[in-house]
Amino acid sequence: MAIYDLKAPFRDEDICALRIGDQVTLTGEAFTCRSKLQRTVFDENKKLPDRYRPIRTLIHTGPIVNVYQDRYELVSFMPTSSVRFEKWGARSVREWNLQVIVGKTTMGPDTMAAMKAYHCVHLSPQSVSPNLWLDSIRILGVNWFDEMGSIEAPWLLELNRLGPFVVDIDTEGNNLFDEMDLHVQENKLNVYKSLGIPEDFKPTKLH
Amino acid sequence: MIQQSTLRQAIDQAIVRGATWISEDVLAALEKAQSIETNPSSKKGLDQTIRSLYLSRDRQVPACPDTGWPLFFFKIGNEALLEGGLTALKTLTQEAVAAATARGILRRTMKHPLTGYDPGNNIGENIPWITTQFVPGDEIQVTYAAKGGGSEVFGGAQSRMVAFADGLTGIRKFIIDAYTAATRAGAICPPSILGVGIGGTANISADLAKEAACLRLIGSRHPEAAFHELEVTLKDAINQLGIGTMGAGGKTSVLAVHVEYAYTHIAGISVSISSNCFVARRGTCCVHADNTLEVRENPNWFGGR
Numbered sequence: 057m058a059i060y061d062l063k064a065p066f067r068d069e070d071i072c073a074l075r076i077g078d079q080v081t082l083t084g085e086a087f088t089c090r091s092k093l094q095r096t097v098f099d100e101n102k103k104l105p106d107r108y109r110p111i112r113t114l115i116h117t118g119p120i121v122n123v124y125q126d127r128y129e130l131v132s133f134m135p136t137s138s139v140r141f142e143k144w145g146a147r148s149v150r151e152w153n154l155q156v157i158v159g160k161t162t163m164g165p166d167t168m169a170a171m172k173a174y175h176c177v178h179l180s181p182q183s184v185s186p187n188l189w190l191d192s193i194r195i196l197g198v199n200w201f202d203e204m205g206s207i208e209a210p211w212l213l214e215l216n217r218l219g220p221f222v223v224d225i226d227t228e229g230n231n232l233f234d235e236m237d238l239h240v241q242e243n244k245l246n247v248y249k250s251l252g253i254p255e256d257f258k259p260t261k262l263h
Numbered sequence: 264m265i266q267q268s269t270l271r272q273a274i275d276q277a278i279v280r281g282a283t284w285i286s287e288d289v290l291a292a293l294e295k296a297q298s299i300e301t302n303p304s305s306k307k308g309l310d311q312t313i314r315s316l317y318l319s320r321d322r323q324v325p326a327c328p329d330t331g332w333p334l335f336f337f338k339i340g341n342e343a344l345l346e347g348g349l350t351a352l353k354t355l356t357q358e359a360v361a362a363a364t365a366r367g368i369l370r371r372t373m374k375h376p377l378t379g380y381d382p383g384n385n386i387g388e389n390i391p392w393i394t395t396q397f398v399p400g401d402e403i404q405v406t407y408a409a410k411g412g413g414s415e416v417f418g419g420a421q422s423r424m425v426a427f428a429d430g431l432t433g434i435r436k437f438i439i440d441a442y443t444a445a446t447r448a449g450a451i452c453p454p455s456i457l458g459v460g461i462g463g464t465a466n467i468s469a470d471l472a473k474e475a476a477c478l479r480l481i482g483s484r485h486p487e488a489a490f491h492e493l494e495v496t497l498k499d500a501i502n503q504l505g506i507g508t509m510g511a512g513g514k515t516s517v518l519a520v521h522v523e524y525a526y527t528h529i530a531g532i533s534v535s536i537s538s539n540c541f542v543a544r545r546g547t548c549c550v551h552a553d554n555t556l557e558v559r560e561n562p563n564w565f566g567g568r
Contacts, residue, residue, distance in 0.1 A: 118328060233510060
């Protein structure tokens with residue numbers, strides 16, 4: 057497993073060289089996303105503002121931001137679960153030309169297929185350490201703040217070696233957590249045994 | 264008589280501690296897990312998390328941006344008198360949540376479930392949610408528990424009716440299967456504090472599980488031997504699964520298993536799990552009858568545990 061400091065704009069070959077389990081820090085511009093942004097753009101057909109178009113790093117997060125007259129203060133930041141956005145994942149990769157998605161809980165098969173086709177990776181945090189990340193993030197601005205509110209509005213961020221995060225989906229279609237799950241499922245059989253649960257035990261159906 | 268302004272201060276303190284402060288029992292469990300971990304990813308993840316948690320305490324900023332559903336647990340003394348009466352609990356908690364949200368101590372997390380409308384202050388129908396219990400004495404104690412979306416939404420909270428025919432085997436299998444599924448890809452931020460509720464109606468077991476996860480101290484034990492044995496065997500078993508920190512693999516997959524129970528109907532056994540993420544937060548503050556405040560580490564919700 058290697059550690060990469062990726063600096064935007066990313067070269068396609070650098071993204072494709074990443075493999076599940078690699079560690080990555082990110083430098084350059086990114087924007088944040090939750091379902092309200094994707095619903096607005098993909099379901100209600102509103103155009104993503106031009107300022108966002110060249111940015112190819114998306115972070116699933118709901119930050120705490122204090123808004124003052126002359127500045128924004130990022131109070132807390134943590135990547136959030138990506139799988140809830142699976143409905144729009146493939147379109148996001150394709151239509152927003154994404155190369156990197158940062159989020160928790162990995163993503164589903166449709167998004168993984170798009171990531172393989174369009175060369176995009178998914179990165180996950182290995183800790184809950186917002187205070188170690190705050191110094192690596194500067195807020196550049198925001199659009200649709202009034203409509204979406206401070207958690208769901210797409211914040212424009214400047215990242216400076218944010219991370220490290222682990223690659224959990226690579227451009228070959230591999231998923232780190234699918235591999236982890238195989239081990240856990242194997243261990244579960246031993247756990248059943250230690251708890252005296254027969255392998256063929258079937259719970260009584262009550263409804 | 265307890266003044267409303269004093270109780271409001273206690274609620275404010277409970278919220279601040281509940282959002283920014285990690286209790287000693289949780290920190291000790293995380294540090295122990297970090298010290299024995301051999302998986303590099305999990306060891307590093309625990310180390311970074313612990314460092315961040317100390318910074319949250321120092322800076323008084325949220326330990327995680329998901330400051331959760333605003334849940335309050337009140338222990339009300341049988342002889343406690345509150346200025347204006349106990350209906351003030353609702354308005355005082357609402358005011359305190361709105362003020363903490365405006366300060367950035369709580370995130371603007373609560374939405375209308377159908378429209379997604381954001382009131383901007385975490386106040387809405389049935390939110391904040393208040394649970395009360397009446398105890399001997401003349402004081403009022405409030406606990407704020409930050410029950411995060413990660414631990415609640417992605418499988419960390421599940422229920423099942425188990426037949427008496429399946430008994431303990433059915434109960435154990437449901438818990439192991441449910442927890443394993445919920446921790447895949449680090450969904451519920453493991454290693455969690457796993458609360459288990461057994462018996463009662465579905466909502467009773469779910470409440471017991473949530474309170475066991477959020478309000479009991481790590482290291483506490485159920486006083487009845489059969490339930491303590493269940494806590495120990497489940498904890499040991501889950502820690503053999505190799506889930507680790509944020510699903511990265513490792514020795515510690517659960518920090519604690521807390522089981523609570525209620526007698527149940529002969530027709531079946533409701534079993535619920537409720538997981539609290541490893542950044543488990545709770546803040547407790549008591550108002551004595553003389554209007555002095557006391558911050559407490561232990562909510563002592565289950566009478567001695």
